[in-house]
Amino acid sequence: MTNNNHNKRLLLLGAGHAHMVAIRQWLEQGTVLPKDTILINPEPEAWYSGMMPGLIAGRFAREDCLIELEPLCQQLGIQLQLRRVVSLDIQSQCVWFRDGGNLPFSLLSINSGSVTHALPSDxxxxxxxxxxxxxxxxxWQTWRQDNPQATDVAIVGGGAAAVEIALAVxxxxxxxxxxxTVxxxxxxxxxxxxxxxxxxxxLLGRRGVKIQPQARVGYIENGMLYRSDNNRIASADVVIxxxxxxxxxxxxxxxLSTDSDGFILVEPTLQAIRQSNIFVSGDAxxxxxxxxxGVYAVRHGDxxxxxxxxxxxGNPLQNFYPQTKALALLSTGNGGAVARYGTSGxxxxLLRPILGLWKDQLDKSYIRDHSVNGAYR
Ligand SMILES: Cc1cc2nc3c(=O)[nH]c(=O)nc-3n(C[C@H](O)[C@H](O)[C@H](O)COP(=O)(O)OP(=O)(O)OC[C@H]3O[C@@H](n4cnc5c(N)ncnc54)[C@H](O)[C@@H]3O)c2cc1C
Incomplete structure (x- = not known):
C-alpha cells in the first residue's frame, strides 16, 4: 500500500459472506489496508445462513453459527463500528447511520445483503x-417463550428457505x-x-407438515392470512x-444505478455502474x-x-464470472440433506445422511476458516 493510500478511508459495509471471505484472504496474504479501514455492521457477529436451519432444528447452538467480528478486525488491524447504514449520499461520498451520524469514504464496499420481501400486515x-x-x-426465540400455548405456525413461501425452516421446526x-403449514x-x-x-x-408429509399449494398470501389482517383478492386462506399463531x-x-x-427490483447494478469487476470507488457484492x-x-456471495469475496x-x-481489476451451476445442499433438519446441482438432484x-454429513462439514469449515476463535477451532 502506498503512503498516499494511508490517508484514504475504506468502508466495508456489512459483514456479509463476501466480506468475510475477503477479510480472511487479506489476513492470510498479509495485505496492508489503509489505516482508516472500518467494518460496519449492526451486530457484533456475522451469521452464516447455511446453518440457520440446523439452529432452528436444535442441532446447533447460536454461537456455532456465527463469526465474532471484533477478534477478526483486531487481527487485521481494522476498526469495527456497530451501526446500521440508512442512506448513501453519492454527491458527498458519505454514508449516514440510523444513529444520525455519518462517515465520508474514499472507497466503499457494500455487502449488506437483502431483506425478506415484505408481507403487509396489521x-x-x-x-x-x-x-x-x-x-x-x-x-423466534422470544415468540416461543412468550407463547408456550401457541400451536399454528404458518410458513409463507415455497423455496429452499421455506422448506428448510419447515423441516427444521x-x-x-x-x-x-x-x-x-407451508x-x-x-x-x-x-x-x-x-x-x-x-x-x-x-418427507414434509411424513413429518406432519401441511402444504397449501396455489395459496399466494397477499396480506395479514385480524389474525387471518388473505390472498390479494381478499379471499381468506387461514388463521395462524405466527407467520414465518x-x-x-x-x-x-x-x-x-x-x-446508484439499480435494477427494477432495487438491487445495485455492477460491472463484472463488482464496481457499481459509473462509480469506480464503490464495490457491491453478495445479494446487494x-x-x-x-x-x-450464499455460494455466489462467497465467490464474490475472492x-x-x-x-x-x-x-x-491503481492496478488492473479482475472480473467475476458467475459459474453456470452451483451446488445447493438443503438441510432436512435431522442431520440429513438433499442436493441440487443445476438440473440434477x-x-x-439412503443418500440423505451422507449428504447431511457433507453439508455439516462444509458449513463448520466455513465458520472455522473465518473465525479467529469460537466454535470449531
Ligand atoms: C433460511 C435461509 C437459508 C439459506 N441457506 C443457504 C444455503 O445453504 N446456501 C446458500 O448458498 N444460500 C443460502 N441462503 C441464501 C443466503 O443467505 C444469502 O444469499 C447470503 O446470505 C447473501 O450473503 P451476503 O454476502 O449478500 O450478505 P449476508 O450474509 O446477508 O450479510 C449481510 C450483512 O450486512 C449487515 N447489514 C444489513 N443491513 C445493513 C445496514 N443497513 N448497515 C450495515 N450493515 C447491514 C447484516 O447484519 C449482515 O451482517 C439462505 C437463505 C435463507 C433465508
Whole structure:
C-alpha cells in the first residue's frame, strides 16, 4: 500500500459472506489496508445462513453459527463500528447511520445483503421474516417463550428457505406440538429437479407438515392470512415469511444505478455502474447470470479480496464470472440433506445422511476458516 493510500478511508459495509471471505484472504496474504479501514455492521457477529436451519432444528447452538467480528478486525488491524447504514449520499461520498451520524469514504464496499420481501400486515399475528437472520432468530426465540400455548405456525413461501425452516421446526423434538403449514403460490421447490421436490414433499408429509399449494398470501389482517383478492386462506399463531430476497430501501434511494427490483447494478469487476470507488457484492448486487445465494456471495469475496487493494493501488481489476451451476445442499433438519446441482438432484433416503454429513462439514469449515476463535477451532 502506498503512503498516499494511508490517508484514504475504506468502508466495508456489512459483514456479509463476501466480506468475510475477503477479510480472511487479506489476513492470510498479509495485505496492508489503509489505516482508516472500518467494518460496519449492526451486530457484533456475522451469521452464516447455511446453518440457520440446523439452529432452528436444535442441532446447533447460536454461537456455532456465527463469526465474532471484533477478534477478526483486531487481527487485521481494522476498526469495527456497530451501526446500521440508512442512506448513501453519492454527491458527498458519505454514508449516514440510523444513529444520525455519518462517515465520508474514499472507497466503499457494500455487502449488506437483502431483506425478506415484505408481507403487509396489521400486526394481529406475530410476523417473522427469515432475514436478517439475527433478528429472525431473536424474534423466534422470544415468540416461543412468550407463547408456550401457541400451536399454528404458518410458513409463507415455497423455496429452499421455506422448506428448510419447515423441516427444521418439524425435526426439533422441543417443538413437538407445533403444527406447521407451508403456504406457497405454486408448489414447494418449484424450480428444483422433480425427483428432489417430489421426495421433499413426501418427507414434509411424513413429518406432519401441511402444504397449501396455489395459496399466494397477499396480506395479514385480524389474525387471518388473505390472498390479494381478499379471499381468506387461514388463521395462524405466527407467520414465518420466507418470501424471497428484496433490496434494502437505501440501495435504490442512493442514486446508484439499480435494477427494477432495487438491487445495485455492477460491472463484472463488482464496481457499481459509473462509480469506480464503490464495490457491491453478495445479494446487494445485480449482475447477469448471478443468482442471489450464499455460494455466489462467497465467490464474490475472492474477487473483492483482489480488486479492493488493486483499485487502491491503481492496478488492473479482475472480473467475476458467475459459474453456470452451483451446488445447493438443503438441510432436512435431522442431520440429513438433499442436493441440487443445476438440473440434477440427489434426494434418495439412503443418500440423505451422507449428504447431511457433507453439508455439516462444509458449513463448520466455513465458520472455522473465518473465525479467529469460537466454535470449531
Ligand atoms: C433460511 C435461509 C437459508 C439459506 N441457506 C443457504 C444455503 O445453504 N446456501 C446458500 O448458498 N444460500 C443460502 N441462503 C441464501 C443466503 O443467505 C444469502 O444469499 C447470503 O446470505 C447473501 O450473503 P451476503 O454476502 O449478500 O450478505 P449476508 O450474509 O446477508 O450479510 C449481510 C450483512 O450486512 C449487515 N447489514 C444489513 N443491513 C445493513 C445496514 N443497513 N448497515 C450495515 N450493515 C447491514 C447484516 O447484519 C449482515 O451482517 C439462505 C437463505 C435463507 C433465508
Amino acid at each position: 400486526g394481529s399475528i406475530a410476523l417473522l421474516p427469515v432475514k436478517p437472520f439475527a433478528d429472525f432468530y431473536r424474534r 418439524s425435526a426439533n423434538s422441543q417443538l413437538h406440538g407445533l403444527t406447521v 403456504y406457497v403460490d405454486r408448489d414447494v421447490l418449484a424450480g428444483f429437479p422433480a425427483n428432489v421436490s417430489g421426495r421433499v414433499q413426501k 415469511a420466507a418470501t424471497g430476497s428484496a433490496a434494502l430501501s437505501w440501495y435504490h434511494n442512493s442514486q 448486487c445485480s449482475l447477469a447470470n448471478n443468482p442471489r445465494s 474477487v473483492l479480496a483482489r480488486n479492493i487493494p488493486a483499485q487502491l493501488q 440427489a434426494s434418495h433416503p
